[in-house]
Amino acid sequence: MVEGSTSDGPAVAVPVTDVPSTVATLRSLAPEGIHTVVVSEMATAQAFASKYCGEVVRTADPHADLLAYRDDLLDVAARDDVRTIVPVREVDAYVLSRYRSSFERHVSLPVPDMAALERVHDRLLLAETAEAAGVPVPDTRRPADVDDWSRDLLAKSRYNLLTETYDDSLAPGESATSDLIEHFETGVRPxxxxxxxxxxxEPIVQEFVPGAEEYMVAALYDSGDPLAVFQHRQVRGTRYTGSGGAYRESVSIPELEAVATDLLDHLEWNGLACLEYLRDEDTGEFVLAEINPRMWQSLASTVAMGADFPRYYWQQATGRADEIDPSYDLGVGCHWLKGEFLHALSLFRFDSPHVERPGYAETLRDIAVSTYRQPRFDYLSLDDPGPFLQDCSTLLAELPAVPRLQVKG
Structure with missing residues (x-):
């Protein structure tokens, strides 16, 4: 890791995050001779420990002051060597789209316009958009508009990221978000x-989709046209009640690709998209859970399965989209070991009236067997061990903050 150095060759700016997507991007692009500039407000991060981290640039904390972060990111974009910026967090996606015209004076950005981004960030608008596109989506309402609490329901934030663009009660530099998901007791009005x-x-209330199968579709679009589409099945999440992936296996299901691309086509999408789906055990339909307009938590597994989205993004941003080969390998599994640990821990620390808790011995056996049969990992790498060791250190520091047993997903 080097602070403050620059390169004579082309460079890419990658904001830092505490999930494997930043490191996956570094490991993909640095071996291609691309200088990696890690942009961070944090003092420590897994990405800093990677041998593929070429440089660290400190920025303002975007969660404290969006405008200060925007200005710091614009300073990075204005460098002669930086060609593009990779969105890895919701706040990155927002800043790059909201201030796209300012950034594009300096760099190339394959990102959606604000009209499309708002329809993704606002889950009420997303549900309306999905219905207009003719793809399945759970019944989604404001809490005050729910007239039947006898169904299996859950609540989550209305917005992936709330800013003054969506709510004028916030100041221009303010933002808010919530990762909390609550599963309600059937028939009980909260x-x-x-x-x-x-x-x-503001939360929304959605109908709970019965079934245990979760899927992700990743895509890269160029002004309404798909450049690459990828699918995996999420075998285990970081919580047994549902969450980001801990173990996934690559798949290719035509019906799943169809509902994802129909929606992105309807949005006339541009740039990255991560679409999460649940397979309804009653109807067999793939039902949309949400869209994230950025690189995704399980990016490292996507690359391990042969779909190198950081490289695809770089190729699109540098005018070489015709070189993208969107093929990938099927039946490949990959683990985030910290996520596997959190999944096992969730058996003791979470509860849900809608999701049956699996047995602990059975869960440990499944983790062990899949690790033996599919020994691929998001962070763990003999070639680049630093991020894995840092991830283990971070986990020890985070454990006391993991919630105790509660009726929340």
Missing amino acids: DLDSLRERHRV
Whole structure:
């Protein structure tokens, strides 16, 4: 890791995050001779420990001051060597799209326009858009508009990221978000005021989709046309009740690709998209859960399965989209070991009225067997061990903050 150095060759700016996507991007692009500039407000991060981290540039904390972060990111974009910036967090996707015209004076950005981004960030608008595109989506309402609490329901934040663009009660530099997902007891109407307080921003209520199968579709689009589309099945998440992936296996299901591309086509999408789906055990339909307009938590597994989206993004940004080969290998599995640990821990620390808790011995056996049969890992690498060791250190520091047993997913 080098602070403040530059390169004579082409460079890419990659914001830091505490999941494997930043490191996966570095490991993909640095061996191609691309200088990697890790942009971070943090003092420590897994990416800093990677031998593929070419440089670190400190920025303002985007969660404290979006405009200061924007200005720091613009300073990076204005460098002669930087060709593009990779969005790895919701805040990156927002800043790059919201201020796209300012950034594109310096770099090439394959990102959506604000009209499309808002329809993805606002889950109420996303549900309306999915219905207009003719693809399955759970019944989605504001809490006050729910008239039947006898169904299996859950609540989550209305916005992936809430900013003054979506809510003028916020100041221009403010943002808010909530990762909390609550599974309601069937037939019990919650107190709506306390519900909003817990979520910090306005929540939505969605119908729970029965079934245990979760899928992800990743895509890269160029002004409404797909350049690459990838699918995996999420075998285990970081919580047994549903969450980001801990173990995934690559698949190719035509019906799943169809519902994803139909929606992105309808949005006339541009840039990266990560679409999460649940397979309804009653209807067999793939039902949309959400879209993230950025690199995804399981990016390292996607690359291990042969779909190198960081390289695809670089090729699109540098005018070489025709070189993208979107093929990938099927039946390949990959683990995030920290995620596997958190999945096992969730058996003791979470509860849900809608999801049956699996047996602990059975879960440990499944993790061990899949690790033996599919020994591929997001962070663990003999070639680049630093990020894995840092991830283990981070896990030890985070453990006390993992919630105790509660009726939340």
